[in-house]
Amino acid sequence: MDGTRDIEALIEMMARLPGLGPRSARRAVLQMIRKRGQLLAPLAEQMSKVAATARECLRCGNVCTSDLCEICLSxxxxxxxxxxxxxxxxxxxxxxxxxxxxxxxxxxxxxxxxxxxxxxxxxxxxxxxxxxxxxxxxxxxxxxxxxxxxxxxxxxxxxxxxxxxxxxLAQGVPIGGELDYLDDGTISAALRARKSI
Amino acid sequence: MDGTRDIEALIEMMARLPGLGPRSARRAVLQMIRKRGQLLAPLAEQMSKVAATARECLRCGNVCTSDLCEICLSxxxxxxxxxxxxxxxxxxxxxxxxxxxxxxxxxxxxxxxxxxxxxxxxxxxxxxxxxxxxxxxxxxxxxxxxxxxxxxxxxxxxxxxxxxxxxxLAQGVPIGGELDYLDDGTISAALRARKSI
The missing domain is CATH 3.40.1360.10 (Dna Topoisomerase Vi A Subunit; Chain: A, domain 2)
Structure with a gap:
């Protein structure tokens, strides 16, 4: 009895993540249970590792595991x-x-x-x-x-x-972008910021 | 340095779940780190709890935590x-x-x-x-x-x-379904299985 409630609690928690809803959380949890050896147990371990160490860089706000992040330290x-x-x-x-x-x-x-x-x-x-x-x-x-x-x-x-x-940052046409699919604002901005070739 | 690699490993693992790709896994992990007290640590704990107990019902194959699932035991x-x-x-x-x-x-x-x-x-x-x-x-x-x-x-x-x-299971028009949006096969099946009112 308690076990099923545990699984339901896990689904509820997963459903709170951005990009996942109740349905996809259910699918993800089922998949994790099916592959609990390769997926669920290592994921749980990795999560608690990150939960224990991750914090914000005091200087720039980046995610890191010490007072200052790699970029600030470099x-x-x-x-x-x-x-x-x-x-x-x-x-x-x-x-x-x-x-x-x-x-x-x-x-x-x-x-x-x-x-x-x-x-x-x-x-x-x-x-x-x-x-x-x-x-x-x-x-x-x-x-x-x-x-x-x-x-x-x-x-x-x-x-x-x-x-x-x-x-x-410059505004304009994205690399690989097609004019036909761009919004009017982007096209106007790209035209205003045009460069001589 | 190692910490960032831990976070990257977590993102890679999350990206393997159904319904999540690299981009949504990154978003989910960032959100978890931002709310690590309410989200990441409890989720890790719940996962290892489920990983330790969840298995398949020996009789029907449902997910459960003992030899037989609740439905088989009832x-x-x-x-x-x-x-x-x-x-x-x-x-x-x-x-x-x-x-x-x-x-x-x-x-x-x-x-x-x-x-x-x-x-x-x-x-x-x-x-x-x-x-x-x-x-x-x-x-x-x-x-x-x-x-x-x-x-x-x-x-x-x-x-x-x-x-x-x-x-x-019976095949036919889903409850709330509109004929205009149904495929031909479903409409044919519903017609063949028509009932007198």
Missing amino acids: DKRATGEICVVQDVGDLWAMERGGAFAGRYHVLGGTLSALDDIGPEDLRIPQLVTRVREEGVSEVILALNATVDGQTTAHYIADQLEGQVRLTS | DKRATGEICVVQDVGDLWAMERGGAFAGRYHVLGGTLSALDDIGPEDLRIPQLVTRVREEGVSEVILALNATVDGQTTAHYIADQLEGQVRLTS
């Missing part, structure tokens, strides 16, 4: 450039691209009057302190091209005005 | 009816419906010449034994309406012919 990344991103997921996306050699600052969200999220909830004061103390030459605002993302970018730009060079 | 379900399903997920779906009061037999798949899955891989011999030993009056073949499912149903029907009453 001498090679001390280029004086800070890339401001919304979430750790965005930091990982930037790192996959592999084009940025500086350090990051993870805000942990965007400003939102509706959800009552102000600058203090977003590590923005910490960013201002870092710019002052770390000899930063450029802050790249790599925030999402959404209304909330752009509001946040404007607020940060106001805070840092005159202290440092401020840039944002 | 006296109320000894109605002499066995419902044959492909997977434990199908058993759960039948139970959610709540219309069946008998016991189940989980095949664990369907016959497939391509994947080299024969009757011995599917608990079909066990079903034949159960029909002989448990005083079964009716076997309901609740297999999926796919080619593999129907092939398996035909094979089982051959095996049990003359020993027991054999039935299958």
Whole structure:
């Protein structure tokens, strides 16, 4: 009796993960039970390992297992450039691209009057302190091209005005993108930012 | 350094679950790390609990924590009816419906010449034994309406012919279904099985 309740509790917990609902959580749990030797037991172990060690970098907000993350600790990344991103997921996306050699600052969200999220909830004061103390030459605002993302970018730009060079990611046609499938806003932005060949 | 590798290993494991890919696994792991107190640690604990106790019912193949599952142990379900399903997920779906009061037999798949899955891989011999030993009056073949499912149903029907009453789920228009969105096969089947009002 208790066992089935355990399985149901596990399904409920899995269903709370982003991207999974009750139905896919059930499927995932069944699959895990079917392969409990190769899948469920190692996954449980790995999770408790990560739960015990994972935390946030005190400086940039990246996920790590010590006070400072690998990127903050690396001498090679001390280029004086800070890339401001919304979430750790965005930091990982930037790192996959592999084009940025500086350090990051993870805000942990965007400003939102509706959800009552102000600058203090977003590590923005910490960013201002870092710019002052770390000899930063450029802050790249790599925030999402959404209304909330752009509001946040404007607020940060106001805070840092005159202290440092401020840039944002270029907007335009994505690599491999077809004009026919692009929205009007992107096409207009790409046209305004056109370059001579 | 090792910590990040732990997180990456966790993402890789999560990505192997059905319904999750690399991208959604990353999102799920990030969310878990963000809420590690409420989400990651309890989930790890629940998983190792289930991993330690979950196994298959020796009689019907349902998921349970003792030799026999709750349904097989319950006296109320000894109605002499066995419902044959492909997977434990199908058993759960039948139970959610709540219309069946008998016991189940989980095949664990369907016959497939391509994947080299024969009757011995599917608990079909066990079903034949159960029909002989448990005083079964009716076997309901609740297999999926796919080619593999129907092939398996035909094979089982051959095996049990003359020993027991054999039935299958009715085919027709789903409750709430609109004719315009149904495939031709379903409409034909519903027409052939039409009932007088």
